[in-house]
Amino acid sequence: xxxxxxxxxxxxxxxxxxxxxxxxxxxxxxxxxxxxxxxxxxxxxxxxxxxxxxxxxxxxxxxxxxxxxxxxxxxxxxxxxxxxxxxxxxxxxxxxxxxxxxxxxxxxxxxxxxxxxxxxxxxxxxxxxxxx
Amino acid sequence: xxxxxxxxxxxxxxxxxxxxxxxxxxxxxxxxxxxxxxxxxxxxxxxxxxxxxxxxxxxxxxxxxxxxxxxxxxxxxxxxxxxxxxxxxxxxxxxxxxxxxxxxxx
Numbered sequence: 001x002x003x004x005x006x007x008x009x010x011x012x013x014x015x016x017x018x019x020x021x022x023x024x025x026x027x028x029x030x031x032x033x034x035x036x037x038x039x040x041x042x043x044x045x046x047x048x049x050x051x052x053x054x055x056x057x058x059x060x061x062x063x064x065x066x067x068x069x070x071x072x073x074x075x076x077x078x079x080x081x082x083x084x085x086x087x088x089x090x091x092x093x094x095x096x097x098x099x100x101x102x103x104x105x106x107x108x109x110x111x112x113x114x115x116x117x118x119x120x121x122x123x124x125x126x127x128x129x130x131x132x
Numbered sequence: 133x134x135x136x137x138x139x140x141x142x143x144x145x146x147x148x149x150x151x152x153x154x155x156x157x158x159x160x161x162x163x164x165x166x167x168x169x170x171x172x173x174x175x176x177x178x179x180x181x182x183x184x185x186x187x188x189x190x191x192x193x194x195x196x197x198x199x200x201x202x203x204x205x206x207x208x209x210x211x212x213x214x215x216x217x218x219x220x221x222x223x224x225x226x227x228x229x230x231x232x233x234x235x236x237x238x
Contacts, residue, residue, distance in 0.1 A: 001229060001231075003139075003192060003229070015179050018179065018180060018182075019182070022182035022185060023185050026182070026184065026185050037184045037185060038183075038184045039184075040183070040184060040185075041181070041182065041183050041188060041190055041192070041229070042181075042182040042183075043139065043176045043180060043181045043182070043188070044176075044177075044180040044181075045174075045176075045180070048174070050137075050172065050174055102231060102233065105203055105206065105207075106206065106231055106232060106233055106234070107210075107229065107230070107231050108207070108210035108211065108213075108214055108228075108229070108230045108231075109228075109229045109230075110225065110226050111214065111225035111226070113207055113210070
């Protein structure tokens with residue numbers, strides 16, 4: 001967690017653009033939230049019925065830990081839309097990015113309940129000490 | 133029915149079903165919530181999953197509880213869910229993200 005799902009029209013993304021978008025989404029999430037990259041998952045689908053696409057060419061839905069500010073969520077979504085457009089050449093109006101939230105305490109990752117936003121450093125220290 | 137979504141790297145999904153994971157999840161939701169699981173398997177094609185910017189081996193198993201859960205109970209269930217997943221698949225705990233949500237507010 002976070003998990004960013006990118007659903008797109010067929011043939012909009014090639015392997016290289018998927019890699020670049022995954023990097024940009026990860027960089028955006030980490031820059032805006034200060035969360036470590038190890039938490040960031042990105043998955044791509046073509047016209048998957050399970051995820052929204054509507055009339056867009058690319059639609060990202062990001063599920064992040066609850067507790068980020070409205071400004072942070074807006075910045076993540078708008079930066080992702082810009083990245084989608086820059087990487088693919090698709091007009092930004094044909095992209096969408098929405099952010100949903102899940103309480104950290106509802107998620108187990110790496111064998112531990114996820115930290116609340118802002119408590120990642122203590123969580124990582126505790127997690128790493130258990131690994132050794 | 134307990135809705136459960138499993139996002140797995142492609143190639144894992146058929147194996148996971150054969151490994152009896154589907155039945156284990158079903159038993160888990162029956163024991164935890166008294167209801168069978170309605171599982172949706174969503175495979176991620178090769179080259180389409182990334183964790184920490186690198187090709188991913190992570191799976192995400194997510195379900196919605198039939199009742200609001202207290203923190204201790206939820207953590208216990210999450211640990212049980214990850215344990216059954218890792219035991220059945222051979223994945224490590226670092227390759228599993230488990231989510232148990234409360235019911236949607238009415």
